[in-house]
Amino acid sequence: MKKLLIISTVICTLFAVTSCQKDELDLKNPNALTTDQFWVTPDDAEKGVNAIYAMFYKDGLWARWVYFRLDLTSDEGFSQSPWVELADWTRFGYINYNFWEGNSVTWRDTYKAIFRANQVLANVPDIEFSDENRKQQLLGEAKFLRALHYYYAGVLWENVPLVLEPSKPDDLHPQNTKEEVFAQVEQDLTEAFAALPEAWDAAQTGRPTKGAAKAMLAKLYMQQHRWEDAKSTLEYLIKGEGAMYSLVDHYEDNFTHLNENNSESVYEIQFGDQRRGGTGEGQDASVSTTRAQFFAPRGIGWSDGQARFWLVNAFKQEQTSDGKIDERLRYSLFYPDLFKDFGDKIYGRDWEWGDQEAWFRKYQRDYYRENEDYYSEVNFRLIRYADVLLRYAEVLNELGMTSDAYQYVDMVRARANMAPLATAYPGIGNNREAFLNRLKTERVLELSGESVRWEDLKRWGDLEDQASVDEIAERDPDFENFEVGKHLRLPIPQVEVENNPNLEQNPGY
Template identity: 75%
Template sequence: MKKFIAISAVICSLVTFNACNKEELEINNPNALTTDQYWATPDDAEKGVNSIYAMFYKDGLWARWIYFRLDLASDEGFSKSPWVELADWTRFKYVNYNFWEGNSVTWRDSYKAIFRANQVLANVPDITFEDESRKNSIIAEAKFLRAFHYFYLVELWENIPLILEPSTPQDLPLQSNKEEVYAQIEMDLNDAFNDLPATWDASDVGRPTKGAAKAMLAKLYMQDHDYTQAKAALEYLITGSGAMYSLVDNFQDNFTHLNENNEESVFEIQYGDQRLGGTGEGAAASVSSTRAQFFAPRGIGWSDGQARWWIVDLFKEEANQNGGIDERLQYSLFYPDLEADFGLQTYGRSWEWNADEAWFKKGSRDYYRNNEDYYNEVNYRLIRYADILLMYAEALNELDMTADAYAYVDMVRARANMAPLATAYPAIGNDHDMFLERLKKERVLELCGESVRYLDLKRWGAFDSQSAIDEIITRDSDFENFVVGKTNILPIPQAEVENNPNFEQNPGY
């Protein structure tokens, strides 16, 4: 049975407030712990670090709204939600910068996670442990998770406060630029790597490992176009001492609850359906994902997010080695001809779609039930070994090692019974640009709907010129609203700008 990290809400709000500088008004609640009272034992430290993981299950992050940015605002997805403001935030129409679901809640929840990590990092070093290695690994977990949340913050907003100590309501932090935040992320991940284990016992599966730290470093270096460093980080997982990963035989095993934390998983969020509360801080708060409910076809879920049809066409451009359709399509997307294309028995569902509509399928539960809800228990594989192999191929190509890159793309293609790349596309040869253009398609075929495409486009410079945007528009008409130099990053929530004189709104807003 799947093991879950115990979640504690004890320290969610351990902040000392000062009111009017009048000591007589500073009354401690005898029924609530203060920070000074709390951080005393190893058990406090365990609960403290576990509270950071609890943020994965909040609305602004990986329970719901972050997918609207990473998947629907890329050229893979879009929204036709009747909630017009929500749909507008996937098509770059930003009017109300305080729009909660599209902007403010992800900012808030990211900094809540960072606040919790900062508390661990500030207080755990002073706690006495019998097992010093566990103390060090708790600190390493907090550094990994702080780096993780800063990575997505800086990619989405860029000019953000870099807060490294427990914050108080009176703080007015300064903004940092992308390079400063990148440097801190790199430092945290390197520190975390030193003290994280290579693997965890079954009861602690889901915590980051050395491999996860190297994978996040690789993602950081790739976004920073530091391909030499990315290559070195990726080699730890592919040929180095961390080479314990491999592709599972069955592609679908990456998207169900039946074979989780398998050999392909580098880092995944542990979801479950055992608690049916909301997404607040109570003891019954859910540890589930609502993504499938919001992205499911009409009649099954809310259908607030859909996949672009060009992805279906891409899957059908090249036949597999048996002359059939790339089998990854049946596990990646819902679309009208799904059953006919793959000889499937009827799903027995009341689909409500048009001939050219598609939906993201990964992580849905169609393999054993007829509907979705807010308590999806399928773990979200944030980093898969297939992604590692394709990033490594990209790094090699950028370092003029194109001939060496083929093998790593072919490993991914072989699982899907696709011919070797050189056989299918001999004209590419060692041409850097042609290889990269093909690799861009390979990443869609393998990773579509897995929240990587937005960052891929950003890394490839697709947001940097009007000519590049015009090319995207041929696949995604929402990019007609994209403004180069502006909408490549989000507006900072306006309330943050107005409440902090040290903040400036992002350029163009």
């Protein structure tokens, strides 16, 4: 099932070889390939692209720490970790800008992924292929992956160096603005869309498609408030040639390993538990995610990440069409009344935690285990069709087409057996602001704990004025530490600023 995982990390050590470029160190190792020796055959190109995918399994990215930045820093989550510095980095206590787990490792792994993509894009064009279409697909994959990593760099740090060629240790790259970074993301995704197929055969599951490129473009355009561009891009997925997605019948199928890469998945990071090594560059390196271990309740996992209890209350504000609790709550959160409401225990246990505590249930493995470990095989659904539908509703509303937007929210609500939005909230009407306010809640109910909330808050401008930050702080006290104009972006690791005179620390730091 996890077709890419078997080969994704085999040649990762190749890229360490290229880091020593000085003449006095230019010794030939008969047991290691040089860059000139490697980039020769189509098979080399395949391995080079697989090495980019391998970065998903590194600590700084989707194996672990990125969830702390996107879920726990938002108002949906927080940390009570006894590791105080780790917890501080979810509540804007950025004292040591070089803190490895909070900042530096994600920066490092982001640029390692970009470096690998750049190697493919620099070297593969010169390799002769008998199948030119496959060559273009590989280049499209590399552009998609480079764009993905630069997109999240733009969301997290904003003003980062834009490196588009294989870098050398002594390079001092100039700093770019978020706008320049996003312009490159747009170019890469546009070119990737042209090269990628609409679908892959089963053996290639996990590679990006045209639909994935369009969905990433839509995210980009929405962050830039380019509503018309976002509208036409999303319509490819909803009404156009890429309209091949649909909501699965069972909401929970989006968060377990039992029905992965289903009709709702637009782009999914493939995880597996077949290798039990660490997260380095060895051939036994893990291809798992450790999110479940770090987000599980105390006594089950490390419990370094928790959910804010206001999420539980949000689910209970409205009943289903037959007078029951929204079942999405059941599969989204662990909370004190989970057994009372739905008959579910927590990893086989009765509730033994605080009466105002909650944890994210999505991507946890309580449905077949009684504990967690570092080797979760549950794929991460980076983009799913429900998100696409809610984004399209948001875009239509921003363009003054509020009456047309209702049907796309209703498609998501209907799966949860919720009444049509106009029936449940007739007072909204065609009021753009009222519709957006309700849509903010709809996104929480459908997408909480799925690493979209931080970019949502930034897109809505909720982090840009004190009044809206104060409102967020009422449901998440960590935002009492939030400084407007400063904390909407991370500090650049200080060691990078000190080692590169072309970099300036982000404003306010």
